[in-house]
Amino acid sequence: MSENPLEAITKACRSFCSSFQTHLSRILPAPPVEHVDKPYAAAGSSSASIFSFLTASNPRAVDEAALLKNPKESVLERKNAAAPLTKEELGRATWTLLHTVAAKFPDTPTRQQKRDVRELMAILSRIYPCKECADHFKDVLKSNPVQAGSQAEFSQWLCHVHNIVNRSVGKPIFPCQRVNARWGKLDCPDRSCDLEGGTNSGYPF
Ligand code: FAD
Numbered sequence: 001m002s003e004n005p006l007e008a009i010t011k012a013c014r015s016f017c018s019s020f021q022t023h024l025s026r027i028l029p030a031p032p033v034e035h036v037d038k039p040y041a042a043a044g045s046s047s048a049s050i051f052s053f054l055t056a057s058n059p060r061a062v063d064e065a066a067l068l069k070n071p072k073e074s075v076l077e078r079k080n081a082a083a084p085l086t087k088e089e090l091g092r093a094t095w096t097l098l099h100t101v102a103a104k105f106p107d108t109p110t111r112q113q114k115r116d117v118r119e120l121m122a123i124l125s126r127i128y129p130c131k132e133c134a135d136h137f138k139d140v141l142k143s144n145p146v147q148a149g150s151q152a153e154f155s156q157w158l159c160h161v162h163n164i165v166n167r168s169v170g171k172p173i174f175p176c177q178r179v180n181a182r183w184g185k186l187d188c189p190d191r192s193c194d195l196e197g198g199t200n201s202g203y204p205f
Helices: 004-026 038-042 045-059 059-069 087-103 111-127 131-141 151-168 176-182
Strands: none
Touching: 087 111, 087 151, 087 176, 111 131, 131 151, 151 176
């Protein structure tokens, strides 16, 4: 008996979607995975002890620890893209953005650049889509106003406030002297991620 035309269309759609998905996963850029665990490595730990540190201190860090074994796999890659985002995934993604912004912040920022990061933090404390986190972060900002006089100052300040959040959620304190080893480089071809004008003018003005 010949195939039902609807069934044939469904099959064709499935096959298209599957090859489209495979294609997408090939062309989407991988995040800067090779820098993920440098601080622990720099601290002199072996790969095995780093793995147990990560998994023992944070059950959700299993993905990150797995990176040590397979650096091509992304921390932020989600097993099931359709599942709701967890507070942890959102947090990890947000800290990744913030620490990368800090790592790329100019050594001698303009007034506008300093204002930008202060506003970024203030806005985050209002619209962060986890209310308890946003409310807590508002308090953190009140007692720790943004310090963004230079790249070093801003990245140390961010490390400090991240540690305040870490402490409040029972996560290990990160050694801030390792922040430059942990965050910074971007895996972008042909320096396409470089900020315009080098480290002193990260903004187009
Ligand atoms: P994360 O804390 O997400 O950190 C990601 C990676 O950054 C770590 O694996 C480590 O390599 C590195 N890192 C860790 N600490 C530092 C540091 N101090 N400096 C530099 N690098 C560091 N969750 C709650 O349950 N309650 C809250 O109130 C809450 N508030 C939050 C407020 C903000 C603004 C944000 C962005 C997130 C908040 N979260 C909160 C989420 C929480 O901070 C974590 O992101 C989440 O629990 C996942 O933790 P993680 O162990 O994967 O590592």
